[in-house]
Amino acid sequence: MAVRDLSRRFGTRTALDRLSFELFAGEVVAIIGPNGAGKTTLLSILAGVLQPSAGEVSRPTGRRFGWVPQEPALYSKLSVAENLRLFARLEKLSDPEGAVTAMLAQTDLTDRADEEVGRLSGGNQQRVNIGIGLLSEPPVLLLDEPSASLDPRQRERLWEFIGGLAVRGTTIVFSTHNVAEAERFAGRVLVLGDGELLFTGTPAELERTVHTPDTDPGDFETAFVRFLHDRGH
Amino acid sequence: MRWLLIKDLQILRRSPLLVALLVVYPVLIALMIGFALSSPPGKPTVALYDAVPTGKGSISIGNQHINISHYADQLFASINAIRVNSKAEAIAKVKNGQAQAALVIPADIVSQINSLITQGVGSPTVQLILNTRDPLERQFAEQAINARAAQVQQAVSKQVLGVAVADLQKVLNGGTLQFLGQSVPLLGLRNTRAIVQGTITSLPANSPLRTALGQVVAFSNLAIGGFNFASPVLQKIGSPLTIQQVQLAGKTTPTASYAAAIAVIVSLMFVGVLLAAGLLALERSENAYSRLVRGLVTPTSLLSEKIVISAAGAAAVTLLMSAFVSLFVHLDWARFPLWVAALGLGGLAFGALGVAIGGLAREVSVASLMAFVLTLPIAFVALVPGDAVSGTLRSILNAVAFVFPFRAALQAASNAFSGAAPGIGWPLVHLAVLALVFGALARLTLRRFA
Numbered sequence A: 001m002a003v004r005d006l007s008r009r010f011g012t013r014t015a016l017d018r019l020s021f022e023l024f025a026g027e028v029v030a031i032i033g034p035n036g037a038g039k040t041t042l043l044s045i046l047a048g049v050l051q052p053s054a055g056e057v058s059r060p061t062g063r064r065f066g067w068v069p070q071e072p073a074l075y076s077k078l079s080v081a082e083n084l085r086l087f088a089r090l091e092k093l094s095d096p097e098g099a100v101t102a103m104l105a106q107t108d109l110t111d112r113a114d115e116e117v118g119r120l121s122g123g124n125q126q127r128v129n130i131g132i133g134l135l136s137e138p139p140v141l142l143l144d145e146p147s148a149s150l151d152p153r154q155r156e157r158l159w160e161f162i163g164g165l166a167v168r169g170t171t172i173v174f175s176t177h178n179v180a181e182a183e184r185f186a187g188r189v190l191v192l193g194d195g196e197l198l199f200t201g202t203p204a205e206l207e208r209t210v211h212t213p214d215t216d217p218g219d220f221e222t223a224f225v226r227f228l229h230d231r232g233h
Numbered sequence B: 001m002r003w004l005l006i007k008d009l010q011i012l013r014r015s016p017l018l019v020a021l022l023v024v025y026p027v028l029i030a031l032m033i034g035f036a037l038s039s040p041p042g043k044p045t046v047a048l049y050d051a052v053p054t055g056k057g058s059i060s061i062g063n064q065h066i067n068i069s070h071y072a073d074q075l076f077a078s079i080n081a082i083r084v085n086s087k088a089e090a091i092a093k094v095k096n097g098q099a100q101a102a103l104v105i106p107a108d109i110v111s112q113i114n115s116l117i118t119q120g121v122g123s124p125t126v127q128l129i130l131n132t133r134d135p136l137e138r139q140f141a142e143q144a145i146n147a148r149a150a151q152v153q154q155a156v157s158k159q160v161l162g163v164a165v166a167d168l169q170k171v172l173n174g175g176t177l178q179f180l181g182q183s184v185p186l187l188g189l190r191n192t193r194a195i196v197q198g199t200i201t202s203l204p205a206n207s208p209l210r211t212a213l214g215q216v217v218a219f220s221n222l223a224i225g226g227f228n229f230a231s232p233v234l235q236k237i238g239s240p241l242t243i244q245q246v247q248l249a250g251k252t253t254p255t256a257s258y259a260a261a262i263a264v265i266v267s268l269m270f271v272g273v274l275l276a277a278g279l280l281a282l283e284r285s286e287n288a289y290s291r292l293v294r295g296l297v298t299p300t301s302l303l304s305e306k307i308v309i310s311a312a313g314a315a316a317v318t319l320l321m322s323a324f325v326s327l328f329v330h331l332d333w334a335r336f337p338l339w340v341a342a343l344g345l346g347g348l349a350f351g352a353l354g355v356a357i358g359g360l361a362r363e364v365s366v367a368s369l370m371a372f373v374l375t376l377p378i379a380f381v382a383l384v385p386g387d388a389v390s391g392t393l394r395s396i397l398n399a400v401a402f403v404f405p406f407r408a409a410l411q412a413a414s415n416a417f418s419g420a421a422p423g424i425g426w427p428l429v430h431l432a433v434l435a436l437v438f439g440a441l442a443r444l445t446l447r448r449f450a
Helices: A039-047 A080-090 A096-106 A122-134 A152-167 A179-185 A203-210 A220-230 B002-013 B016-038 B068-077 B087-095 B109-119 B135-173 B189-202 B209-237 B255-285 B288-292 B299-325 B333-358 B364-383 B391-403 B405-418 B425-448
Strands: A002-010 A013-022 A028-032 A054-058 A066-068 A140-144 A171-175 A188-193 A196-201 B045-050 B058-061 B064-067 B080-083 B101-105 B127-130 B175-179 B182-186
Touching: A002 A039, A013 A039, A013 A054, A013 A196, A028 A039, A028 A152, A028 A179, A039 A140, A039 A171, A066 A122, A080 A096, A080 A122, A080 B002, A096 A122, A122 A140, A122 A152, A140 A152, A152 A171, A152 A179, A179 A220, A188 A203, A188 A220, A196 A203, A196 A220, A203 A220, B002 B016, B002 B299, B016 B255, B016 B299, B045 B087, B058 B109, B064 B135, B068 B135, B087 B101, B087 B127, B101 B135, B127 B135, B135 B175, B135 B189, B135 B209, B189 B209, B255 B288, B255 B299, B255 B333, B255 B364, B255 B405, B299 B333, B299 B425, B333 B364, B333 B405, B333 B425, B364 B391, B364 B405, B391 B405, B405 B425
Parallel strands: A028 A171, A028 A188, A066 A140, A140 A171, B045 B080, B045 B101
Antiparallel strands: A002 A013, A002 A054, A188 A196, B058 B064, B101 B127, B175 B182
16 A cells, blocks of 8 residues: 555644655554644544545555544444444445354454443453454554553453454554554554654664664663654654 | 444334433323313312392393393303302412402492493492412413403493393384383384374464474484484494404314324424434444445435434334324324325434434434424424514514424424315425435534544
C-alpha cells in the first residue's frame, strides 16, 4: 500500500500535511507521536472512514482493510457470535457462519459465543473488536490504540494474538501512546508531529538519530522524547 | 439493510424496559388525551341556598303564571347542587372545598322580578360566591353557572314577552282580561274605531262632533298601525337570532373519532420519533457507525433502515391501538386500508424527523430527550385552533404546523377513520414530502458523525 502527499484539513486546521510512505506485506508498523499529532486521523483515512483533503492512498484492488477503532465498535446487547455474524453478513462473505466459527476459535472466545458483549471484560471486548476487523481476512489490519484500555495480562495476550497474524502475512498498522510497545512489537515506526511525518524507520534507527558520543538516551522512550524535542515538538 | 433490521429487532427484543417505555408510555398518554377530549365536561359542585319560601316561587302577569322555581331548577342541569339552609353554610362549603361556588337566591327574588316586569323598577339579583384559590376551577364554575343563567333569563324574557304580546293583541282586537279573579271584557282598538266610524256617519254633516270623533279615528289608525308593527317585533325579541348551520363541504369528523385520531397520532409521533432518534444515536454511542459506513453500508441505507423500522413499529403499535379504541368509538373499519396508509406514511414522516434529531445527538439519552422535547410543542402547535389566535401568530403557527408531520398525519388519520373532509390525498402527499425532506436533513446531520 502506498500513501502519496496525503493531507487532511478540518476547517483551517491542518491535521495531516503531505504524508508519503509505503507499507509492505507482513510488516508491523507503529504510528507514534504526541497527542494531536494526527495518528487517529491517519488511521481513519487508511481505513476509509475519513476522506483525505488531498493526496491518495493506493490499496490492493478489491480488498478492504481491517479496521479496529480505539473504542470497541460492538453492539453490547448482541452476543459475541451475533456481532461477528452481523458483520460477516455485511461484509458479504461467502460463508458467514464458517467465518464466525473460525473467528471465535481464533480469538479464543468459542465458549463465550452466546454471551452478551456488554457483559464481557474490556480485554475480551477488544478481542471481539479485533475479530470483526479480521473477518474478511484483510491484507492489512489497522488498529487505533488497541491496548489502551487493557491491563498488562490482557495486553500481553493481545500482542501475542497480533504477532500471530503478522506471522501469517497480515500487515499490521497500529497507533499507540506506549512507545515501549512500539519498540517491542513494531518492525517500523512512523513518527508524527503536528500532522507531519517526522520519521520512518526501525526503532533502533530512531534511537541512533538522537545518540551522540556525549548523550546516551538510555532507552527508546527517552530517545523518542529527545527526538521530538530536537524537532520542536 | 435486512441484516441491520434484524440486528435492531434483536436489540429491541433485549431491551424490554425501553420497548415498554416507547410503547406503553405514549399509548397511555394518548389514551388519556383521547378520553379527556371525548368526555363531556363535568359539572361544578355548587352550594345552593334558595331562600324563596315553598309555594311562593311564581309570579302572575296578566292571566298567566310564571313559575320561577321551574326555571331555577334548570340550573341543576349544569351543576351538582348541594342544598344548604343558610348563606353562611353555603359560604362554609366553598371555604372548606366541598363546593367550588355558592349560589344564594334571596327570599324576595320573586317580588323583585314581579316589580321589574309590572313596573319596570328594580334589578333582581342572585349572589354567586366563588372560590378564588384555583383560577381554573373558579372560571369553570363561573362559566357553567353564567351560561345556564343566561338561558334561564332568556326563557323568562320570552315568556314575559309572550304575555305582553298576547295582551297587546287583546288591546288591538278585543277579548277578555282576568282581573282580580273576574273576566273583564275588553273592547279593543279595532272595534272602538268601527264604532266611532259608525257614529260619525250617523251624525249630521255639519255636526261639530265629527271633527272630534275624526281625531279619535285618526288616533285609532295610528295606534293600530303601531301595535301591528310592535307585536311581531316583540315576539322576535324573545329569540332575536336563529342560527342556521350550513356545512360547506363533505361531512365533518365526529368529535369522538377526531379525539381518537389525536390520541393515535400522538402515539405514532412518540413511538416513531423516539425510536428513530434512539436507534440512530445508538450506532454512535456503540461506536459502530464508522465501522458500518466504511463500505459495508451507505449512510443513506442506514438512515432508510432506521426510518423503516421506526415507521413499522409506530404503525403497528397505533394500528393495534386504533383497533382497541374502535371498541369504544366508532371508527370505519371499511376504510382499514386507508388507516394503514395514513399511519404508515405518518410513521415514515415521524421516523424521518426522528433520524434528523438522532443525527444531532451523540448519546441515546440525549437523542431521546431532544426527541421528547421537540415533539410536544409540535403536537401543541398543530392542535391550536386557527381562530384561537390573532392574524400574525396564526400565520406563524400554521407555518410551523405545516413543516412538521403532526397536522398532516392528524388530517390523514381523521379522514381514514371517518371519511371526514378534507380528503386524504393531500395529507398523504404532504407526509411523503415531509419524509423526504427530513430524510435529506438527516443525511446532512450525519456529517457530524464522521
